[in-house]
Amino acid sequence: MPWFALERFDASFFDTAPHRHRFRMDLPVAPHTVWEGLAGRTPLSWCRGLAGGRYTSPGPHGVGTTREVTALRVLRLREEFVHWEEREEGRRHAFCVTEASLPIYRRFGEDYLVEPLAAGGTRFTWTFAYEPAPLLRRPAALTDAPGTAFLRTLIADTKRHFGAA
Template structure:
């Protein structure tokens, strides 16, 4: 399978990306439980739109860690972590994708304790390839419904309303 190589970026991209979707949810479980689901051996296993999430570099994990995951059964992503604050936050940029949809794409996960559990903020930041730039700006494509599905799955998994 041919792979498309994406442009690398640092954590500032999560504030400056042309397309940024950030979802904050309050979850009635301990921060350690949420972190384990995000950073454990089978990351995001509760998300129906994702499959095959696995690390491709050995533990302990940190900046430079790599992993692979598949979205909707067709879009394979090879990711590299550009931030790793154990138990609190990590962020990755996609290094390669099986479909040439993005110039840059990444996600940021922030886990914060609250009085009743955890506030989890999940941010998606991307820049589409030039051919898709105008449709993405006009319609929220690619994947606004897909992102909302991931958020819904996360809330259900952790027992949030």
């Protein structure tokens, strides 16, 4: 299978990307439970549209860690973490996709922010940022509906998994 290289980027891309989707959800579980689901051995295993999420570099995990995941059974992604922070008041990590099995992105990444809520539970902010490949730039400018629909299924699966309404 051919792999297509994507351009790398720094954390500013999450605020400047041509396409950004930020979802905030309050989850009725402890922050460490959410973090384990995002950063543990089988990340995002509850998301029906994702499969085979696995780390391809040894632990402990941090900046430079790599992993692979398959989206919608056809799009394989190789990711590298560009940010990884674990502290008492919250945890955050972000990655950029370095290679994809289909040439649909020029740049793509995700940022995960896990913060404790004062009343208990967790606020999880999941940000998706991407720039389409040149051939898809115009269609993506006209409608982002298919991609947004997929992202919303990931959010719904996450809320269901952690028992949020």
